[in-house]
Each structure stands twice: as structure tokens, then as C-alpha cells.
Amino acid sequence: MISKAASYAIQSLAYLTLAGEDREYVPISEISRELDIPYHFLKKVIADLVVGGLLVSHRSAKGGIALAKSPQQISVMDIVARVDGTDVFERCILGLPGCGKETPCALHERWATERRRLYEMFSKATLSSTAARVSDLGLRIKP
Numbered sequence: 082m083i084s085k086a087a088s089y090a091i092q093s094l095a096y097l098t099l100a101g102e103d104r105e106y107v108p109i110s111e112i113s114r115e116l117d118i119p120y121h122f123l124k125k126v127i128a129d130l131v132v133g134g135l136l137v138s139h140r141s142a143k144g145g146i147a148l149a150k151s152p153q154q155i156s157v158m159d160i161v162a163r164v165d166g167t168d169v170f171e172r173c174i175l176g177l178p179g180c181g182k183e184t185p186c187a188l189h190e191r192w193a194t195e196r197r198r199l200y201e202m203f204s205k206a207t208l209s210s211t212a213a214r215v216s217d218l219g220l221r222i223k224p
Contacts (some may be wrong), residue, residue, distance in 0.1 A: 082199070085127050087164040091119050091157060093105070093127070093133070097151040098212035106145035126164065133163040152209035161203055170200045 093112050100107050111125055113120040127146055130136040137149045148155065174182035174192040192199070 082169065086122075087116075087161050088131060089116075089123060090160050090164045091095050092116050092125050093118070093137050094130075094152075094160060095209050095212040095215055097136075097146065097148055098208055099216055106139050106143060106147050108145040110223065111145070111204065128140075130160075130163060134157060134164060142205055152212060153207050154205050155208040157208070157211060158200065158203035158205040160208070185196065 091115065096112055096116060097107055100111075109124055110120060112118065113123045127136060127138075131138050131146070134149055135155060136146050138144070138146045174188050174196075175186050175187055177186045180186045
């Protein structure tokens with residue numbers, strides 16, 4: 082459904098939300114190590130999130146990355162849209178060109194319903210509520 086990059090982005094921002102309560106910036110190397118995400122791949126994902134305005138970075142001995150906004154202001158949809166775009170919520174599940182009400186594929190109606198539900202779920206889930214579920218319920222954010 083979502084890419085590995087989007088999954089890593091959500092995990093990393095949830096980690097930052099939880100770690101950010103204690104400090105301002107978190108090193109990318111720490112996130113990579115703690116979440117078992119390949120460092121160089123994570124650096125590329127993080128760079129995209131910085132360009133997209135979801136993160137800020139600071140270079141220094143105590144530098145790293147931090148959320149650019151409050152975790153209550155960032156939805157999971159914001160993260161997915163930045164990393165993967167919104168095509169998954171608009172295109173045919175079978176990848177057929179021209180699929181729509183006029184020329185539907187075999188799964189069109191079912192997929193239209195499910196993608197609306199997913200879009201709403203991602204839009205309503207904030208980074209704050211996602212991180213809180215990880216913390217309160219002891220849910221995992223790493224493989």
C-alpha cells in the first residue's frame with residue numbers, strides 16, 4: 082500500500098515525537114540504529130521531509146533533526162503524501178489506464194470505497210496520536 086520509504090518516515094517521525102519530549106534534536110544515526118533502518122536510505126527520506134517542511138535539521142555536535150511543527154499538526158497523510166504522493170488514492174488498483182466510473186475495472190467500486198477509507202484514516206491520524214498509541218500500548222515501530 083505505502084512504500085518502504087513512507088513506512089520508515091512514519092516510524093522515524095513517531096520516534097522523534099517520543100524522543101523530542103526530552104531533547105530538541107535527534108541524530109539520524111540514532112534513529113537508524115534504534116529503528117533498524119538503513120542509514121543512507123533514511124538520510125534520503127529525512128532530506129525529503131526537510132525539503133517538504135515536516136522536519137528541520139541542525140548541524141552541530143548536538144545537532145540532528147526535529148519536527149518542524151507540533152505533532153498534533155502533522156497527519157499521517159502529510160507524511161505519506163510527501164514521500165509517496167497521493168497517486169495511490171487516485172489511481173486504479175490494477176494499474177489500468179482510464180479506469181473510472183465510465184470504464185471501471187473489476188475491482189473499481191471496491192477499491193474506490195477502500196481508498197476513501199484509507200485516505201480518511203491517514204488524514205485523521207495525527208503524528209501525536211500515532212506516537213501516543215506506540216507509547217501507551219507498547220506497540221512496536223520497528224521490525
